[in-house]
Amino acid sequence: MPKKSIEDKFAEAIQNRYTQKSVLLIGNGLNRISPGSISWDDLLKKLIIASGVDHVEPGKKPLTFLFEEISHRMNGGANRPNIKKLKCEVANVISELKPGDFHENFLRLNVEDILTTNYDYCLEKELDENFSRSVVTNKDTEKKYSINRCNRAKDKYIWHIHGELDNGFTANTDEHYPEHSIMLGFDQYQGYLERIVKKVKSASFDGLQDTWIKFLFTHNIHIVGLDLGVFETHLWWLLNFRAMLTARQHCIKNKIIFYAPVHENSAEKEEQFQMLSSFDVTVQKIECPHNNGKFYEGFYDQLYKRLERELGVVNK
Secondary structure: OOOOHHHHHHHHHOOOOOOOOOOEEEOOOHHHHHOOOOOHHHHHHHHHHOOOOOOOOOOOOOOOHHHHHHHHHHOOOOOOOHHHHHHHHHHHOOOOOOHHHHHHHHHOOOEEEEEEEOOOHHHHHOOOOOOOOOEEEOOOOOOOOOOOOOEEOEEEEEOOOOOOOOOOOOOOOOOOOOOOOOOOOHHHHHHHHHHHHHOOOOOOOOOHOOOOOOOHHHHHEEEEOOOOHHHHHHHHHHHHHHHOOOOOOOOOOOEEEEEEEEEEOHHHHHHHHHHHOOOOEEEEEEEEOOOOOOOHHHHHHHHHHHHHHHOOOOOO
């Protein structure tokens, strides 16, 4: 009998694991239309100023490489004190964010778990204005990476898959500090990917039960306000692995849906849509006029109403 592949073993492990429940995967889009919002471009400019480095041009460089460029050009290079300095600057800026109307709307949806790539606590504080980072569901064992990183606020579980402002550790050294889990550079992204691959290829689905990874195989995922750039290597790897399983024993029953705002100037996104489709991700386009600069507000309003009909709502 031929030896079973890792994919075949994993496919067997997730048989009958589909829950028919839904999860939101929320990116920075909701924050961009909220009080005190800041764009990635503006955040990067603040990082460059804080670094004391001249002659760094963001251009169209991937975020992860640009972060490394800034750190390498700093006095002393990409050492731990400099990485800490940059992450603390990010935390200082992001901590000013406040939840807005759309945070409130999407949190009404009938989902228990929410994944987010955001570092801030807008979701938690919209649910509970007195939220404290000490209210967690998993024992704090992750200083730098975020496979198990989950906070509970009211009846929701918020999984910060790219780190958070406070990782729960009170130590404040160059090696361990509250902002350490904030994921920015290429080195951290690749280290994260290595851990995810190792976790998945253990072929033991039980080992994923306390992680956000399991949702990509057991729940319907609704991707909201996430650009899903090419530097998101960990997410693309998981989507690719999941797509490989679709041909094995028909074990993949959940759906992953990527919602995209579309207008007359968005043709450049078609290549991304084609890639997502090949990775067994459903792309749902929502037509939105520019509407005098209120383009994204119109998109999220339409999207919320669509998800409200599909998922239902619950009282906060």
